[in-house]
Amino acid sequence: MGELIVTITTWDKPNYELFDGESQNYRIQEYLINEPGIFCRNGENETFFDQNLSRKDGVRTLFNVRIDDGQFVIGDKDKIEDLWIQSKNEQQIRQNDVIKLGKKVLKVLSISNENNLHLTHYQNVASQIENVEASLFESSNMCRICLGHTCNTSNPLLSLCRCCGSTKYVHYDCLKTWLFGKMQxxxxxxxxxxxxxSVRCEICQSFYPSIVYTxxxxxxxxxxxxxxxHxxxxxxxxxxxxxxxxxxxTxxxxxxxxxxxxxxxxxxxxRxxxxxxxxxxxxYIEDKNSKFGTLIKLQKARRIEKNETLFLQSGRSRIMIKHKAKPKRCALLCNFLE
Known part of the structure; x- marks a missing residue:
């Protein structure tokens, strides 16, 4: 299993929970970890490692360290604290990733090389297609905009969001006119x-798909x-x-x-x-030596591989976690003989 060398560098200036990579006003603390525990911050400056796994009032949790199947794991199974991965080199970006640039937080809704704009998840679009096909000729359904029941293949009644009941369906022409009038x-x-x-349902706040397959x-x-x-x-x-x-x-x-x-x-x-x-x-994203860095939110527990070095950030603290493998017995014996 080995041990972890954890180096926490904290910027002394509490500025929007950011870390200034160009500043010299910071404090460095180093820990050698070989058992579970929680890294905490007491007040503004003091960071400490709590082996009792206790979460106390007035103490902010930075992140926890646990052991699973002989490996160190960063983060709880069900809840990840405000923890971000530093983009030191190129990092691949996927749908639903959250990126932080300074104070700006951006969520990746979709990545595509198609000539269509997708603001919804593809799984949701598939379920919406089923709703569309079911609502083509059901005259008992009512459009929530014009209150009409008639529909045809060029102007079907659509169900494109999470609304239900009397607000579930809307005519294609009615919705397109409504979107055109408010889209900015x-x-x-x-x-x-x-x-x-302008592209969300005003009731359930779901994104409308840009195109609909009937x-x-x-x-x-x-x-x-x-x-x-795009x-x-x-x-x-x-x-x-x-x-x-x-x-x-490219x-x-x-x-x-x-x-x-x-x-x-x-x-x-x-700039x-x-x-x-x-x-x-x-x-992929690549940081260009920015002042406050480029961060990717850690959304699930992260295993630390053998001899891996991981760079994280929590608020104004930058965290370097380095795994040090346990020397093999033959290596220890050779060192002793020398």
Whole structure:
């Protein structure tokens, strides 16, 4: 099993729970761990390792260390604290990942090379298709906008969200007209910013799909032109959707400076903060030596492999976890003979 060498570097300035990689005002603490416990912070500065696994009032938990099948594991099985992986080198990004750039937190809604915009999960779209087919000619269903019952193949009654009862169905033409009237989009060369409220159901807050397959035809509700390989990000705090369209590029830079392909106006984002890179139809991010770093949220427990070095961040503390394997007996014997 070996042991863990944990080095915690804490920035002395409590600034939006960020860590300034360019500052020299920080404190370093190092621990040698060979048993389960919880890393905590008492007050503003003091970090300590609690072997009693006790969670006390007024003490913030940074992360816990447990042992499972002879391996060290970071994080609980059911709950992960506010813990982020530092993007030191290229890191692959997948759907549902959460990325942090300074104070800006973005969730990856979809990654696609199709000419269609997907804001929903593909599993949800499949279930919505079934609802569409079931509602084509059921005249007992009622459109919640026009209150009409008539429908046909070009204007079916659709069920595209989690609403039920009298608000479950809506005409295709009615919904398309409603979306067109409220949709707000701001477009630049490589990025389209959409108001998230304008493409959500106003009742259940589900995202509407951009296109609907009815089994016999394809109906477009809304879409963006000239989409190629693209990634859809949700800015949860500002309730906006960012559609990054690579067009003929394989790399898109993101930052607050004019030199970046995609500009985000946020003071804690560097001028060129990170790059999205497409390689073999997969998406990667690469930090560009930004001031506050590029982080990927740890959403499930993480096993520490043999001799692995893992870089994490919790608030204004950067954490380096290094596994040190236990020397084999023959190696110990050779060292003794020498």
């Amino acid at each position: 989009a701001k477009q630049t060369q490589y990025c389209t910013e959409i108001n998230a409220k 089994g016999t035809s394809v109906l477009a509700l809304y879409n963006l032109e000239n989409l190629k390989y 990634v859809v990000l949700e800015d949860i705090e500002n309730q906006t959707i960012l559609v990054l369209n690579f067009k003929d590029l 790399t898109l830079t993101v930052g607050r400076g004019h030199e970046s392909n995609v500009k985000i106006s946020e003071i804690t984002i560097s 060129t903060h990170l790059a999205f890179v497409v390689r073999n139809e997969k998406l």
